[in-house]
Amino acid sequence: MKLAIKDELLLDRWRRHPPDALAEILAEYGRPFYGFLIAACGGVEETARGFFTRVFLQTLHSPALESRKIPFFPELFRYAVKELRCLAKEISVPSEIHVLGRLSRDKDIKTRLLLCLKILTRIPVDDRIMILLRDLAELEISEMAYVMDMKEDRLKSRLNEARIHFREKMNEFLRTKEFYDLRRG
Amino acid sequence: MICDEVKPKLHEYFEDQLPEKDRGLIRSHLKDCCGCRDYSFAFSSFATDLRRFAGLEPPAELKDKVLQEFEKPQASFVQEPVQRSSALWAWVFVPMILIPIGIGVWGTSRQSAKHPPALGVAPEEEVFSPTARLEEQPRTSSSLPDPLHSSKYDITIRPFHWDLGFPSLEKRNTFLARLREHDGPLVFHFESPSFMVFSIPRDGLKEVLNLLIQAGAGGKGGRSIPSYIPDYSGSARVSMAFEIPQSRISRTLSHHWHLKFGLPNKFTFKEQLRDAGGRFLYETAEIWVVEISGTDFEQLQAIIRDTHGLTTDISPDLFVSTQSYEKIPIRITLYLEED
Numbered sequence: 249m250k251l252a253i254k255d256e257l258l259l260d261r262w263r264r265h266p267p268d269a270l271a272e273i274l275a276e277y278g279r280p281f282y283g284f285l286i287a288a289c290g291g292v293e294e295t296a297r298g299f300f301t302r303v304f305l306q307t308l309h310s311p312a313l314e315s316r317k318i319p320f321f322p323e324l325f326r327y328a329v330k331e332l333r334c335l336a337k338e339i340s341v342p343s344e345i346h347v348l349g350r351l352s353r354d355k356d357i358k359t360r361l362l363l364c365l366k367i368l369t370r371i372p373v374d375d376r377i378m379i380l381l382r383d384l385a386e387l388e389i390s391e392m393a394y395v396m397d398m399k400e401d402r403l404k405s406r407l408n409e410a411r412i413h414f415r416e417k418m419n420e421f422l423r424t425k426e427f428y429d430l431r432r433g
Numbered sequence: 434m435i436c437d438e439v440k441p442k443l444h445e446y447f448e449d450q451l452p453e454k455d456r457g458l459i460r461s462h463l464k465d466c467c468g469c470r471d472y473s474f475a476f477s478s479f480a481t482d483l484r485r486f487a488g489l490e491p492p493a494e495l496k497d498k499v500l501q502e503f504e505k506p507q508a509s510f511v512q513e514p515v516q517r518s519s520a521l522w523a524w525v526f527v528p529m530i531l532i533p534i535g536i537g538v539w540g541t542s543r544q545s546a547k548h549p550p551a552l553g554v555a556p557e558e559e560v561f562s563p564t565a566r567l568e569e570q571p572r573t574s575s576s577l578p579d580p581l582h583s584s585k586y587d588i589t590i591r592p593f594h595w596d597l598g599f600p601s602l603e604k605r606n607t608f609l610a611r612l613r614e615h616d617g618p619l620v621f622h623f624e625s626p627s628f629m630v631f632s633i634p635r636d637g638l639k640e641v642l643n644l645l646i647q648a649g650a651g652g653k654g655g656r657s658i659p660s661y662i663p664d665y666s667g668s669a670r671v672s673m674a675f676e677i678p679q680s681r682i683s684r685t686l687s688h689h690w691h692l693k694f695g696l697p698n699k700f701t702f703k704e705q706l707r708d709a710g711g712r713f714l715y716e717t718a719e720i721w722v723v724e725i726s727g728t729d730f731e732q733l734q735a736i737i738r739d740t741h742g743l744t745t746d747i748s749p750d751l752f753v754s755t756q757s758y759e760k761i762p763i764r765i766t767l768y769l770e771e772d
């Protein structure tokens with residue numbers, strides 16, 4: 249994985265003015281990362297907040313980052329994935345998710361988002377993480393391979409399996425009364 | 434095509450992974466079948482919907498908390514996250530291994546397994562101190578990489594003017610020409626799809642920002658260009674980089690960027706727009722700018738819907754605004770360069 253110029257410059261800034269650089273890092277990466285955590289935690293904002301601070305600060309002290317071999321963004325997700333795997337079985341989607349109101353006012357979109365969260369929590373944690381890394385955080389395959397600690401070829405096939413898994417769960421869910429109620433409001 | 438054939442293929446259909454023949458069949462089926470259209474609701478924009486989460490702004494107090502934690506002399510975050518599964522393994526296997534050694538040793542080891550090291554306590558050598566780091570790393574200009582003269586960068590300079598939000602190549606050239614005319618030496622380092630990096634005298638920052646706004650970078654009025662300029666007192670020069678976040682740049686369709694908007698044929702769109710009395714002004718990687726009177730906004734939506742190829746709804750990915758074309762975020766980062 250090649251270190252982007254952006255990361256080089258950011259790391260230099262980090263060495264010179266850590267507080268300034270941190271504010272910059274938060275502005276740069278805070279948003280997609282927070283969204284990732286929210287989605288991975290089934291829309292429960294309190295859980296995501298707990299992760300946010302801890303993972304961010306862990307990443308700032310990552311040895312790989314210190315040795316300037318790894319870009320900040322994938323490193324952030326690597327730590328997040330480790331934490332999320334520990335939480336795997338404790339995630340459940342609440343009936344009302346306040347954060348959805350901040351994403352869209354459209355009722356249809358909110359329903360779809362809720363649906364996505366419900367399906368994501370029904371698939372294995374690694375599948376969920378891979379889908380979110382690719383579709384939400386838009387990581388490259390090489391970056392994802394680093395985050396998930398897999399070879400790229402293996403990751404591609406696992407990602408495909410994860411999508412199939414997601415589709416199967418979606419198909420199952422679409423036949424339930426819960427979906428009917430959700431759709432009709 | 435019947436419903437049972439269509440449903441298993443919907444996911445691939447919405448992810449553009451089907452051959453054109455199948456896509457056409459599914460498209461025509463969705464037009465006619467109300468049940469499948471309803472069913473496709475869930476698949477239609479799964480990836481796009483998920484991407485919405487990426488725009489979720491973390492609360493300000495959360496950012497403050499990170500900064501506060503960071504300022505603390507003893508950080509509790511430096512340890513690797515503890516895997517619960519490994520703790521379980523320790524509970525199971527540590528006593529099993531230690532039993533044959535002896536009851537006394539077993540007792541001691543069991544005691545230690547009961548009390549694993551506290552999570553929040555960092556080893557002494559890993560205590561974080563930003564000040565110490567600054568002392569270790571004296572502020573010298575030599576540690577700032579010079580991208581122009583460094584062999585480790587493989588940079589091909591190409592006029593990616595659109596990615597930086599300039600309305601046209603001409604505007605981008607004018608901007609650089611004016612920069613060169615500016616008082617004091619300008620060092621233009623390079624530009625990439627998401628970067629333009631150059632050094633300017635410190636007192637010329639405001640003028641450069643004004644030039645950026647005049648050149649139309651960042652959309653109408655340059656609203657996304659920050660007016661805040663950090664105070665680098667004592668520095669003679671700064672390096673300046675401005676960029677568009679990578680996530681906003683199409684990865685796979687950079688050469689056919691009209692497709693990014695989901696239009697199978699942008700020329701049909703333009704024709705219909707012209708017929709409706711509208712005017713296509715220009716396009717960049719991020720935006721299309723069209724001119725149409727406010728009362729005809731619904732007509733514009735209808736044109737988009739007709740040329741979009743989907744009968745269900747306009748893709749949520751498509752942003753249509755009658756206000757302005759101000760949706761390109763540009764971040765400007767300033768880097769200190771000492772004498």
